C-alpha cells in the first residue's frame with residue numbers, strides 16, 4: 671500500500687482529526703510531503719477536511735471500486751484488486767494477468783467497459799460508475815468436467831450477495847442469470863484456458879446492475895433487465911456490495927472444491943426461478959422442451975420431457991409463458 675492508502679487507512683480508523691505532524695511522524699516524511707499526498711487524494715475525489723490547528727478528517731470517499739475503497743469492507747483472503755477506470759473487457763485483463771501468473775482470487779474491476787461481453791457472443795452494456803463489472807481469476811485443481819458448475823456456483827454467490835444488501839428475493843435462471851422480479855440483474859460469463867487434463871485458469875466474469883436507471887439500459891433490454899436500485903428503491907453502496915460478493919464467492923468456491931456442487935444443489939434449487947415451469951432449451955445440438963424438475967449434482971438441468979426425463983448440460987432457456 672502506498673503512502674496515500676496508508677493516510678486513508680489511518681484517517682478512517684482515527685476517532686478524531688489526525689494532525690499533519692502525526693501523519694508525517696507515522697510515514698517518516700515531512701509535513702510538506704503529507705500535504706502533497708493529501709492534495710493528491712483530494713484530486714482523486716476523497717473529501718479530506720483539514721485545518722492546521724485540528725488536523726485532517728476523512729469526510730467522504732468517491733463512489734469507486736478501487737482497492738482503497740474496497741479494502742475497508744473486504745472480509746476473505748481474496749484481496750488483490752486490479753482497478754481500471756475503463757477497459758475493453760475485464761475478462762481480457764484478467765486473462766492476461768492469469769497468463770502472467772496472477773494468483774487465484776485476483777479480481778479485476780472496471781468502472782466501465784468499452785467492449786463488455788455477454789454469453790453466446792452478446793454484448794454486455796457497461797455504462798460508467800453505476801454497476802459492477804468484475805472478473806475473477808480461479809485456478810481449480812479439478813478436472814475439466816467440473817468447470818461448467820463454476821458458473822452455477824458463481825450465480826449462487828451473486829444471489830447470496832443480492833439477498834444480503836437489499837430486501838429482495840433473488841432468483842436463479844439456469845444456468846447462471848440472476849433475476850429480481852423476473853428481470854435480469856446480473857449475468858455471468860465463465861471462460862477458461864486448459865489442456866485436455868489440466869485447467870490452467872478459469873476467468874469468472876460477473877456483471878451486476880446496481881444503481882443504473884432506465885436510461886442506463888439499451889432499449890431492447892428495457893423490459894427484461896433491472897438494477898438493484900430500481901427494484902428496491904434504494905441506492906446500493908457499490909463497495910459494500912462488491913466486497914460482500916467477493917466474500918460470498920470465496921466461501922461458495924471453497925465449499926465447491928471441498929464437497930462438489932452436490933453440497934449446494936438444494937440451496938441452488940431454492941433460488942431457482944424455473945422449477946415447475948414449461949421451458950424450451952436451445953443448444954447447438956438442437957432444441958428440447960419440458961417441465962423443469964431441478965438441477966443434478968453435476969449442474970445439469972433436469973426436465974420432464976414428452977418422452978420421459980431429460981438432462982441438459984448447456985443452452986439458452988426460454989420459459990413458455992414468458993414470465994421467469
Ligand code: BTN
Pocket residue numbers: 758759760761783785786787788789790792794802803804805847856857858859875876877878
Ligand atoms: C451474460 O449474462 O451474458 C454474461 C454477462 C457477463 C458480463 C460480465 S461484466 C464483467 C465481465 N467482463 C465482460 O466483458 N463480461 C463479464
